[in-house]
Amino acid sequence: MSSLAVDIPPKGGFSFDLCRRNDMLAKKGVQPPSFLKTGTTIVGLIFQDGVILGADTRATEGPIVADKNCEKIHYMAPNIYCCGAGTAADTEAVTDMVSSQLQLHRYHTGRESRVVTALTLLKKHLFNYQGHVQAALVLGGVDVTGPHLHTIYPHGSTDTLPFATMGSGSLAAMAMFESKYKEGLTREEGVNLVVEAICSGIFNDLGSGSNVDVCVITKGHKEYLRNHLSPNPRTFVNPKGFSFPKKTEVLLTKITPLKEKVEVIEGGDAMEE
Amino acid sequence: MDSNQAKQHNLLGSEAASERTLYPYVTGSSVVAIKYKDGILMAADMGGSYGSTLRYKSVERVKPIGKHSILGASGEISDFQEILRSLDELILYDNMWDDGNSLGPKEVHSYLTRMMYNRRNKFNPLWNSLILGGVKNGQKYLGMVSMIGVNFEDNHVATGFGNHLARPILRDEWHENLSFEDGVKLLEKCMRVLLYRDRSAVNKLQIAKITEEGVTISQPYALKTFWGFAAFENPTVGAEGSW
Numbered sequence: 001m002s003s004l005a006v007d008i009p010p011k012g013g014f015s016f017d018l019c020r021r022n023d024m025l026a027k028k029g030v031q032p033p034s035f036l037k038t039g040t041t042i043v044g045l046i047f048q049d050g051v052i053l054g055a056d057t058r059a060t061e062g063p064i065v066a067d068k069n070c071e072k073i074h075y076m077a078p079n080i081y082c083c084g085a086g087t088a089a090d091t092e093a094v095t096d097m098v099s100s101q102l103q104l105h106r107y108h109t110g111r112e113s114r115v116v117t118a119l120t121l122l123k124k125h126l127f128n129y130q131g132h133v134q135a136a137l138v139l140g141g142v143d144v145t146g147p148h149l150h151t152i153y154p155h156g157s158t159d160t161l162p163f164a165t166m167g168s169g170s171l172a173a174m175a176m177f178e179s180k181y182k183e184g185l186t187r188e189e190g191v192n193l194v195v196e197a198i199c200s201g202i203f204n205d206l207g208s209g210s211n212v213d214v215c216v217i218t219k220g221h222k223e224y225l226r227n228h229l230s231p232n233p234r235t236f237v238n239p240k241g242f243s244f245p246k247k248t249e250v251l252l253t254k255i256t257p258l259k260e261k262v263e264v265i266e267g268g269d270a271m272e273e
Numbered sequence: 274m275d276s277n278q279a280k281q282h283n284l285l286g287s288e289a290a291s292e293r294t295l296y297p298y299v300t301g302s303s304v305v306a307i308k309y310k311d312g313i314l315m316a317a318d319m320g321g322s323y324g325s326t327l328r329y330k331s332v333e334r335v336k337p338i339g340k341h342s343i344l345g346a347s348g349e350i351s352d353f354q355e356i357l358r359s360l361d362e363l364i365l366y367d368n369m370w371d372d373g374n375s376l377g378p379k380e381v382h383s384y385l386t387r388m389m390y391n392r393r394n395k396f397n398p399l400w401n402s403l404i405l406g407g408v409k410n411g412q413k414y415l416g417m418v419s420m421i422g423v424n425f426e427d428n429h430v431a432t433g434f435g436n437h438l439a440r441p442i443l444r445d446e447w448h449e450n451l452s453f454e455d456g457v458k459l460l461e462k463c464m465r466v467l468l469y470r471d472r473s474a475v476n477k478l479q480i481a482k483i484t485e486e487g488v489t490i491s492q493p494y495a496l497k498t499f500w501g502f503a504a505f506e507n508p509t510v511g512a513e514g515s516w
Contacts, residue, residue: 046504162504171437171470178466179442183502196445204441 039207041169042072042083043197044138045181046162047190050147050218051140054194055083056169056202057227058209065209071226073215077102077113079222080141081215082122085167086154090135098122115141115148119158127156136166142217169201169208176200187216195229202231293397297349299323301334302473303435304345305463306404307447308413308428309456312484313406315345316460318468319493320475327475335481337488339364342378342407343481344385347432348420349400356399359388378407378414382424390422402432408485431463434471439463453482465496 042055055072058065074082074095080102084091098121102113118139126133137152151164163181165173176197185193194214201208212229215222299321306315321329334353335345338360346353363384367376382405392398398420406415416426429443442463451459457480468474476498481490 160504160508162502171434172441174470175438175441175463175466176445178469179462200441200445204444 039169039205040072040085040167041165041173041198041201041205041208042085042138042167043165043173043177043194043201044083044140044149044151044163045177045185045190045194046140046147046149047185047187049187050142050216051149052187052190052194053081053083053138053140053215053217054198055213056198056208057211057213058202058207059088060207068210069227071213073213073224075099076118076139077106077141079143079217079220080113080115080118080139081217081222081224082118082140083138083166085136085138086134090133091137094122094125094133094135095137098125112143113141114143114145115139115150119150119152122152123156123158126152126154131155138164138166140217142219147217165197165201167201167208169205172200172204173197191216191228199229199231293395294349294352294400297352297400299328299350300473301332301347301350301353302471302475303431303433303439303467304334304347304402304404305431305435305439305443305460305467306345306406306415306429307443307451307456307460308406308415309451309453311453312408312413312482313343313415314453314456314460315343315404315406315481315483316464316478317345317347318464318475318478320473320477321350322473327473330475330477331493333479333490335479335490337481337483337490338381338405338407339367340375340487341409341483342376342381342405343483343488343490344381345404345406345432345481346401348402352399352401356385356388356401356403360384377409377412378405378416379409381405381407382414382416382418382426385418386422386424389418389420389424393421404430404432407483411485434467434474435463438466438470442466461496465498468496468498 039058039060040056044051044053053073057069057072059067059070072083074084074091076082076095076099082095084095098118101121102118105117106113118141122137122139126135131154134154136154139152140149149161149164151159151161151166162183163177165177176193180193180196191214195212198212202210202212210232211227212231214225214228216225301321302318304315304317306313315335317334319331319333320327321332332350334347335343336357338344344360346356360381364376385403385405389399400420402420403418405418408414414426415428415430416424417430417432418424429440429447431439443459446459460480464478468476476495477493478496479491479493481488
């Protein structure tokens with residue numbers, strides 16, 4: 001047979017080719033770049049009319065707070081939202097990817113997306129990468145079959161729960177939930193409990209902080225309450241504001257108007273092939 | 274047989290210094306304690322785990338010390354028994370002076386801190402996190418010592434998992450001058466969360482109370498738990514492959 005072999009499609013799954021190189025570099029003292037992690041508190045709970053998701057807004061890079069007010073509740077579909085903890089790039093990328101896949105699926109089927117669809121797409125992807133995509137997610141939404149709340153772990157396992165917490169502040173938030181959750185909560189009680197749990201994470205966990213974001217999803221309606229509570233305002237603000245004393249000196253002013261180069265033909269043909 | 278092997282392989286030269294605690298064997302789970310109106314309340318479950326096995330289910334991890342203090346410990350049970358022996362000697366010698374004075378909680382806490390820190394400096398720690406509470410002359414005292422000698426005093430303390438699960442609740446709901454019933458309810462709330470979420474917790478606990486009048490350690494009892502959420506029955510009816 002000729003040496004030109006038929007193109008074998010690449011085997012699925014993570015390609016471990018560079019792991020040996022990384023090991024060798026680590027032994028020589030080359031540090032891998034540190035990731036921006038969202039040391040986090042994210043929570044979700046099911047109340048009588050739907051699902052409430054909550055998250056804090058601090059993103060950390062080791063001991064430094066990199067972003068004081070980041071958004072951890074990601075859009076998946078008009079009726080599905082997902083909170084993400086772990087490596088910020090991973091949660092962003094994976095939720096964006098599945099969000100587009102859900103959109104295409106909606107066009108294909110002509111129906112509203114279901115939470116289990118998002119769940120299956122996410123867990124397939126995460127399991128495929130064997131935990132190297134470090135995204136721990138709380139997925140919640142309301143579809144035709146009712147309200148659903150799931151947690152998804154970086155290795156691809158999932159849980160279906162009435163109330164869930166993830167992230168470094170998950171124990172502090174879970175302490176609140178375990179002592180105060182009951183079935184059939186009203187919207188007020190649900191939002192209050194979510195806010196209490198996130199505040200517990202913000203004040204008792206060093207990886208979480210700043211403000212509280214809340215998202216309430218009910219049948220046919222969603223409310224994204226960005227910075228619903230800001231319990232950490234700046235305490236000392238200079239009333240004078242900023243003023244820059246040394247201004248740039250203006251030496252010369254010359255204005256050249258741009259000429260219109262494009263001729264717009266009214267009523268022209270649509271784009272031809 | 275372990276100590277014989279250590280003696281044969283010792284690299285330190287002298288036989289006496291070659292034995293050191295490397296890891297704990299029989300361990301107790303968390304202890305939670307709060308100050309309330311009349312004194313201190315301390316709760317601990319009665320489990321002693323041997324690795325992942327729940328070996329002993331009647332280990333008393335809260336003990337009275339002298340007239341004015343109670344000591345609760347998590348971590349290695351044998352080291353806790355050793356500490357109790359040392360404290361027993363301490364209290365005995367104090368009594369022998371027969372001078373009308375007795376060691377209060379502050380003094381015992383200080384003694385424990387020195388003992389733990391000194392052992393840690395010799396790389397042979399007592400593998401415990403201790404909580405010492407007491408009342409003397411109307412003054413309430415509640416302090417904690419860890420196995421490396423970190424010590425501090427506060428209105429509510431917890432060891433182990435209690436730090437992550439119980440302290441957020443206590444920071445939110447503790448206030449000055451809790452009544453006895455409210456204090457017990459608060460402690461039971463914390464112990465219930467620990468029971469749900471700590472794998473080494475047992476549903477058999479004792480609550481100890483110390484006031485100016487003296488020490489009372491309750492009989493062991495169990496907490497009521499609730500597992501009847503609708504979402505726990507048939508959770509994966511919509512999502513196959515989940516659990």
